[in-house]
Amino acid sequence: MDAPVALVAGGSRGLGLLIARELLDRGHRVTVCARSAADLDRAVSLLSAHGPVEAAVCDVREPEQISALVRRVEERQGPIDVLVSVAGVIQVGPASSMTDQHYRDAVDTMLWGPVRLANAVLPGMRARGRGRIGTVTSIGGKVSAPHLLPYSVAKFGAVGFAEGLAADLAGTGITSTTIVPGLMRTGSHERAHFTGSQQAEYAWFGPAASLPLLTMSAERAARKIVDGVLSGRPHVVLTPMAKVGTRVHGLAPSSTVRLLGVMNRLLPDPAADRDAHRARTGRDARRDLSPLASRTVAVLTALGSRAARRLNQRGVSRATGR
Template identity: 55%
Template sequence: MRGTSLAGRTALVTGSSRGLGLLIAGELADRGCSVMICGRDELALERALRQLRGRPGEVAATTCDLMDAEAPARLLAAVRERFGADVDLLVNNAGVIQVGPVSAMQEQDFRRAHELMAMAPLRMVQAVLPSMRARRAGSIVMISSIGGRIPAPHLLPYVAAKFALTGLSEGLCAELGQYGIRVTTVLPGLMRTGSQTAAEFAGQAGREYAWFATAASLPLVSMDARRAARRIVRAAESGRRELVLTPLAKAAVLAHGVAPATTNRLLGLTARLLPGAGSAPEHGVPGSLAASRHPRGGPVHRLTTLGRRASRAHNEPTAS
């Protein structure tokens, strides 16, 4: 697939009922791909399908829970039944964001993050590999994160899982090229996907939401998600091995590579500025609920205007 058109190819995008996955699916369908989207929420998938109508490529949807070890086999069967073909392009995008100090996190948070963002992508890759190897062609895109290269504070379950995913993706890239299979590792910084309402917050949930949602909404800090999706699809078309998105993420990767000890000290200083766990730490507070704790017209509400617009545009949950 390197340097070739995606028209007529078959793609499977995980975590594609909303946010970045939905936008990637749309970009692929615009290029004439037959695209299977998937997610756990049937109603969200129905809304996503309506949003993706009228594209040059056919789009279909199936419900699945990637935490289920049998999900890859069912997804590939759904692709073959609907499109009559094997998967040419796999985009591993599904994920969960848990925000808060490590003292407010539980072991289950780390296990869940690792299962969804490291083990589930591995199972998906293992499922598509036999067909891709037999054809000596195929493309795999792993949506990791700048958090998979830089240990961002107050995101440790996410960071630990994304570090594992980045290592897996880079290792696959090294091993699978000999079979004609291209692997692209994507390391986005903050994007305006609207995912702050789908995140989960621990510790002082309202205060954690305030900094995270603000950072994910400001234009100079975060990237427009549609532009990110276009760049990711172009990277898959060209067979690019790594794509780092946003100027801040590129600068952080460079700084960490050149001076890791200094970078880690700066991250430590950043952690001190973030909220503590509080006297009665909360756990697993949905972003839509945490958002509702900030009054309309207040500073957080004003600073997150673009993020809230993205939530509505990209099929994310709305504030309770």
């Protein structure tokens, strides 16, 4: 029997890279896609020792590219048995520094991307009567955190899509898994885009995405995600904070929003200059920190920075992924 075929969107780095590796280790033939050919070349070199892997450049914001991607995978590797949508973009900053384009990028990547990818693979899955679809959402799709508004808007939509799809597919042999992770040590702070007071935003987000008490090992997260998707579980919720946050918000939504408002007052004030809307990557923002702040943040982000080196987050492109 031929090995099952898996497509991982946003599989060139971070969590997506680890999910692809986990699927290879479990005997799947895997195609990873991302926006950057350079990121994909490095990903293939990291993954090829684990099994047969192919790479395809695809911007999940573009419907035609998604259709071409699915056709290519099915022509080269066979019918797609497993789809995992991981591609994403993280934009950090106050709502006043976010433009319509920030929201468009987030929604097109993290909501329309999973919708169109699922719609592209579902006809074949329905014809065969089997298939597994996993959509990586976020605790930000259950509880909208301050200074991450475009991200949360897109992730709330992705949660609604993945959950609704699971109900719609009941009894078909195809499953949809809603994956709700909290913060993970994937090195995402180096590729995230910061607006407003960019250095100050990086100085809080970098440590929050790196400290062990706040985050989960990305390798452990990938194992649990693949376990859940392949077994057809409706939900995979990762990290204690994500589990507690979803429950508290469900029981006391007004109190949760008020608490988040208090947290917002502790975050950097919006920048007043005309460059406040301009996004800079974490690596660029870090370079402009004062020497003392730079050393302090370097210590606090040490684990996240190690993950960035390990998980292909050090490239120069703006490829999708976490």
